[in-house]
Amino acid sequence: MxxxxxxxxxxxxxxxxxxxxxxxxxxxxxxxxxxxxxxxxxxxxxxxxxxxxxxxxxxxxxxxxxxxxxxxxxxxxxxxxxxxxxxxxxxxxxxxxxxxxxxxxxxxxxxxxxxxxxxxxxxxxxxxxxxxxGGAIPIIRPLRDSMAGDTVDRILGIVNGTTNYILDRMDTTGDSLESALAAATALGYAEADPTADIEGYDAAQKAAILASLAFHTLVPVEQVHREGITGVTAAQVESARKAGYVVKLLAICERLRDPDTGDEAVSARVYPAMVDRAHPLAAVHGANNAVFVEASAAGDLMFYGAGAGGxxxxxxxxxxxxxxxxxxxxGGPGIAESTHAELPVLDIGQVTTRYAVTIEVLDQPGVLAAIAQIFAAHGVSVEQLEQTLSDDAGRATLVIGTHEARESSLADTVAALAADPVVDQVTSVLRVEGA
Amino acid sequence: MxxxxxxxxxxxxxxxxxxxxxxxxxxxxxxxxxxxxxxxxxxxxxxxxxxxxxxxxxxxxxxxxxxxxxxxxxxxxxxxxxxxxxxxxxxxxxxxxxxxxxxxxxxxxxxxxxxxxxxxxxxxxxxxxxxxxGGAIPIIRPLRDSMAGDTVDRILGIVNGTTNYILDRMDTTGDSLESALAAATALGYAEADPTADIEGYDAAQKAAILASLAFHTLVPVEQVHREGITGVTAAQVESARKAGYVVKLLAICERLRDPDTGDEAVSARVYPAMVDRAHPLAAVHGANNAVFVEASAAGDLMFYGAGAGGxxxxxxxxxxxxxxxxxxxxGGPGIAESTHAELPVLDIGQVTTRYAVTIEVLDQPGVLAAIAQIFAAHGVSVEQLEQTLSDDAGRATLVIGTHEARESSLADTVAALAADPVVDQVTSVLRVEGA
Structure with a gap:
């Protein structure tokens, strides 16, 4: 011995x-x-x-x-x-x-x-x-050591088990947010006060840590744009499902260019987004976590497992x-964190992604052209536009999928849509990630 | 600067x-x-x-x-x-x-x-x-450092991209092994001499490395049981598909008990096996790799990505x-490998797993009882037995799924089946893993 x-x-x-x-x-x-x-x-x-x-x-x-x-x-x-x-x-x-x-x-x-x-x-x-x-999932050492010689381009993380359980349940059962949350609470997946989880605070903290590691840049949590899942409706989940997507709360860390200066920058943000069902993250069910990493040399990697639990x-x-x-x-000291890059963190308004916008419009001639014009006027390129059958009240529902557009441009577009007399209401705006 | x-x-x-x-x-x-x-x-x-x-x-x-x-x-x-x-x-x-x-x-x-x-x-x-x-997939550091405080119970790895491409193609197109291999060669996934891949030598080396790390025990490649995919037929893949399984070449590292002494031991082995389509490894397509780790405290983890490429x-x-x-x-020295456990590596005959056995029998009264008796006599418990329609020549096909049985007992069972006059031939024996 x-x-x-x-x-x-x-x-x-x-x-x-x-x-x-x-x-x-x-x-x-x-x-x-x-x-x-x-x-x-x-x-x-x-x-x-x-x-x-x-x-x-x-x-x-x-x-x-x-x-x-x-x-x-x-x-x-x-x-x-x-x-x-x-x-x-x-x-x-x-x-x-x-x-x-x-x-x-x-x-x-x-x-x-x-x-x-x-x-x-x-x-x-x-x-x-x-x-x-990520609880038990090894992700810190892989990012800090195993990938230390590569360039991480993007991380898409499902890093909060509570919200993944809730959204997964809404997707599979058609539950409302309220009843899915109640189920999560009953099963011990959600705490008595679920704010930190469902408002995205927990995921934002993890996004800050992952972005700091991946980009060799200190990204404090205050610079992480944060939206929780409390605005996600059963109708949005259902509509995403029909279109071949699933709604997930994502922590996104991205290396990108400042759209104004062209300089290298990073973004860290948390929000519910539509993910294609063919994407590996779409298969992450229940309270599990997964971190999907896109790197220049390594290609796509995924780390999957239980995200919480004692x-x-x-x-x-x-x-x-x-x-x-x-x-x-x-013997020998600890290795210092690598934070030399000091890349600027972009404001959410400067970030580009794709969007799915659902609006109810008056079903009358010229409406489509007017709507298309509003998108074009704000520099948002429409990839796909689908009109569903109009209802008895003479209203039709339009689902518009955009190409990559700047967040601020999309916000301006939505404001203009809401103010236009042919638009009854903007029903849903969801980002589309993972393409 | x-x-x-x-x-x-x-x-x-x-x-x-x-x-x-x-x-x-x-x-x-x-x-x-x-x-x-x-x-x-x-x-x-x-x-x-x-x-x-x-x-x-x-x-x-x-x-x-x-x-x-x-x-x-x-x-x-x-x-x-x-x-x-x-x-x-x-x-x-x-x-x-x-x-x-x-x-x-x-x-x-x-x-x-x-x-x-x-x-x-x-x-x-x-x-x-x-x-x-695992090429770009971080798996060595996660096992060596991140999981150093846990007890790894089992690793199921898809660690050879060439054979995963071939088996995935056989599964999705119905191709024979030969034409799937030809496709892999044409796409550069298989080398001119594919022996190291398709005979499982490459996977066996990786199994030796993973088992050594996971079990803190030096497992040389000579102690890794190795079977390649050259015996896998289109009929086996098709039959597995119909039953809800997919055939994968697995590198398996397992902590288990010596069935004779009850002592703690390990096993490292490589062979094609049936994996339930609901298992995360079933979704690993093309030339990708994935390592699925089951640990006592961490639960199930999976590491996924490109397994090869410059x-x-x-x-x-x-x-x-x-x-x-x-x-x-x-400053400070390298950390020595942790090999203190020195657990014995079991011979393949001592390992237990589940099996799917397909046999052709004479379609006559009493055959089922005779077959069941052969399994029972060798201590192999039958979980499921399915008889397909008999053909014109008076032969029926039986597909038998076993509970966990010792490899040596299964081998004895198969030998006895082959020697029995009511058995025309043993068409296929495949292990079932991942349950």
């Missing part, structure tokens, strides 16, 4: 993920020591209430409310508190006390990433965060922990 | 991948320097014939036939010669001269992996090989190169 040295690991947070991490650390202590080259000694779990009920039965003496003392004696700190404070302060304390850090905290990285990366680089600390995006996320945390221990034992 | 230090990189091999690596290194020199923290100075490309025609136009003065001299002055050696020798000798020379090594050589790793890992560990050299499996494989080589340069600059 090999005698391994011990590394002292402090766990901050004893929630769903934290208790699974602690359980796996204790259950697999010998195996993890052999893999990592050192015993991972769990010195304590900092929580708000040491007597709170846990998902997992863990030794009571491990729990403490004194996170700061726990950090002081640690070689490695695993931060699973979530949210911005006290997580930010504690992670900075850990780094500055000489510890390496593993975190699953997407909000923290998306908001204070630059400060944390800078602090880690100053002292040569490792800062690992595979669990922050054990699943704990898997990613433990992978980071073993990798960090290996490096800690071998 | 930051002044970076230079690292001297020697490229061994100027073929399809090597010339793409050289092209990308030269085209993206500034960007790669900024990402890696050092300029990657390509000092030369060792080839057999400096005047041979290349896919890419590269400066003639880079080429040399003197690989050994090139290695001597290098900080990092990129080995893209392929095959066992002189690749093995040159990689060992590189390691022993103090260089880090990046290789895409699956044959070398699957055969001499232990020797190379040992040599690298002795001197603290980095040895990176993301490109050896630029695609070069992407993985460059990712490794940037990661190796970063560590070279930061």
């Amino acid at each position: 090999i005698e391994y040295r011990s590394l002292r690991v402090a766990l901050l947070g004893g929630g769903t993920v934290g208790s699974q991490v602690a359980r796996l650390l204790l259950e697999h202590a010998d195996e993890l020591a052999a893999r990592a080259g050192a015993r991972i000694e769990l010195t304590g779990i900092a929580v708000r209430d040491v007597d709170a009920k846990r998902d997992v039965d863990l030794p009571h003496e491990l729990f403490t409310t004194d996170a700061e003392s726990l950090i002081l004696g640690a070689d490695i700190v695993v931060e699973l508190i979530g949210g911005l404070e006290p997580a930010r302060t504690l992670v900075l304390q850990a780094i500055n006390s000489g510890a390496d850090v593993v975190t699953a905290n997407k909000a923290l990285l998306a908001t204070h990433g630059p400060e944390l990366f800078e602090a880690a680089e100053q002292v040569g600390a490792q800062l690992a965060y595979e669990a922050a995006v 054990a699943e996320t704990a898997s990613a945390v433990l992978g980071d922990l073993v990798a960090v221990v290996r490096r800690h034992v071998a | 930051i002044e970076y230090r230079s690292l001297r990189v020697a490229l061994l091999g100027g073929g399809t991948v090597g010339s793409q690596v050289a092209r990308l290194l030269l085209e993206h020199a500034d960007e790669l320097a900024a990402r890696a923290g050092a300029r990657i100075e390509l000092t030369g490309i060792a080839v057999r014939d400096v005047d041979a025609k290349r896919d890419v136009d590269l400066p003639h003065e880079l080429f040399t036939t003197d690989a050994e001299s090139l290695i001597l002055g290098a900080d990092i050696v990129v080995e893209l010669i392929g095959g066992l020798e002189p690749a093995r000798t040159l990689v060992l020379q590189a390691i022993n001269s103090g260089a880090d090594v990046v290789t895409a050589n699956k044959a070398l790793l699957a055969t001499h992996g232990p020797e190379l890992f040992e040599a690298a560990e002795q001197v603290g050299a980095q040895l990176a090989y993301e490109a050896a499996v 630029a695609e494989t070069a992407s993985a080589v460059l990712g490794d190169l940037v990661a190796v340069v970063r560590r070279h600059v930061a």
